[in-house]
Amino acid sequence: MGYLLRNCDFVITWINNELRILRNVDIAIDNGLIVNVGNIARGTYEEIDCSGHAVIPGLVNAHTHTPMSLLRGFYDDAELITWLNKMWSVERELTRDVISLGSELSIIEMVMSGTTAFIDMYHYPDVTASVALRYGLRAALGPTFIDTLRSPALVENELRNFLSMYGDSSLIRPIINVHSIYAVSRDTLLRIKDLSNELNLPIQIHASETRDEVYESKRRFGMFPVEYLNSLGLILSKTQLVHLGWVTNWELSIIAKANARVTHAPTSNMKLATAGHFPMRELIDMGVTVTLGTDGPASNNSLDMFREMKMAVLLQRHSYWDVGIKAIHAFKAATINGYKLLGLNGGCINNGCVADLVLLDLSSPRLQPARDDNILSNIVYSADGSDVDMVIVDGKVIYDRSRDYPVLRERARNIGERLNDFIRKFL
Structure with missing residues (x-):
């Protein structure tokens, strides 16, 4: 019925x-x-x-790190590289049980605030996927290539296992996650391209997030990040580029020509002081599918997509000094464009x-x-x-405020207490 x-x-x-x-x-x-x-x-x-x-x-959170609710408020007032190093020091100690708790806390928040699908990048994606299925949310996720933390061969094996587990799921979509060009080697990137073609999986990667990343890319490779990825054959229609605060004008043409997808994460960018400017108006004018994400609950610190829509418009207006980006653009990024990114008629x-x-x-x-x-x-x-x-x-009611609100609030409080027990040893 x-x-x-x-x-x-x-x-x-x-x-x-x-x-x-x-x-x-x-x-x-x-x-x-x-x-x-x-x-x-x-x-x-x-x-x-x-x-x-x-x-x-439904609202699509096109980029987040779901389990990172366990690190909400942990190290809030630092710039990106310092902040990342602190996050990684904790993440090396994470267990599947802790990941499960962090994922559940975030998924509760997303369910209660109108998110129907999210695209995730984090460790132990099978754990997050199982929690998403339990709550009835759509999710696109997979193991993350990050050479500084894990061997690429190990991540590839996890990817194949994840695909065998969830390749036929109606709610879970396997993807290839790549942290960034500074966290993986050229050989790893080339292997990722081959895997994407072999397994027919999309790729999600942080790109041109900071000025330092762009300068270092130019110094090491003689190219800016999007140019470098393109030289390796990794700017494709199934590539999702996240952040792009320091992307160059000529790289936009590369993105548009490949029909690659892009994701704006305005609140996180402001909070981590990455500066730069996400060229939303230019990308829209070039016909690029622009989506919207909160980034993780440790760098935002909210997973509320209504807040993110508003922040997207306000940051764009502040950057452009005009009102060319309007409510309709943010709403489109959070709804129909998010579903295009997922490959669904939604x-x-x-x-x-x-x-x-x-x-x-x-x-x-x-x-x-x-x-x-x-x-x-x-x-x-x-x-x-x-x-x-x-x-x-x-087609299923996964949240009814009149029935579920007190139950989920109490569950979130209990999870928070258990996560505090884990985090205290790092304080």
Whole structure:
């Protein structure tokens, strides 16, 4: 039996790549897909009262390090390289049990704040995947190549095992994670290219995040990071480049020509003082798929994609000195573009779209007054994750605030206490 969301006040969707706002309509869901939107007759559906709600497509956190909630607030006031070295000193001591707890804490936060899918980069991805499946979230993840911590041969073996475990999953998508050009060798990068082709897996990599990274790349290779990756055949349509705060103008053409995907993580970049500028407007104008991520809960420190949409717009306006980047651009990056990155027909509320939906409580003062002309602005600039009443993924209700809120809050508190026991030895 599917669901019928009855009498939704607002439905915000994409039709033919244009934003549409529908009023007072029903949404029928069957077998994980949206099968009808409009005025729908009663049938065999289980009905959900959608009155008093705005329905939006699920939000995709296109780049994060999910288990790092265990390090939230641990070493907040340092620049990136100093901060990374401190993180790595703890991460060398992580166990599967600790990873499981950190993953669960983050996934609880994401579920409660309207994220329906996330793209992850961290150790023990099978542990995070199992927690995501338990809560019903979509996730794209896989072992991370980082030569300074683990042997590439060991990571490759883990990748093959991970693919055999989750290659047929409807919710888990295996990917190849690469930390950065400064954390892996040229030989490792070439092997990653071969693995991507052999296994038909996408690649996620941090690139041009800091000025030091760009200068060091130019010194060592005679090229900037995107140029260097391209010289190795690694700028592909299945490549996801994260950060790009110090990317050059001519590298944008390389990205666009390859139809590579990019991810902006504005809050983390500001917090870690990486400076530079993510050229969102230029990338959009060139037809590049721009997505949005929080980065990890140790560098953000929130996983709330509503906050991230607002931060993306504000940082772009601050950098450009104009209002060319608008709410619609951030909303598109967080919804339909995120699903393009995942290779799914999602981020939309139309017939045939995957049934990944978020119901927002219109009685929230942050969403009032609500009208056709301001509802999107309210969602991007004013709403936050606490306005989420219900989350549906793959046609299943995975979060109902009226039922799940106290249970998840208590579970999060218990996890926090156990993680504190682990972290205290590093203080």
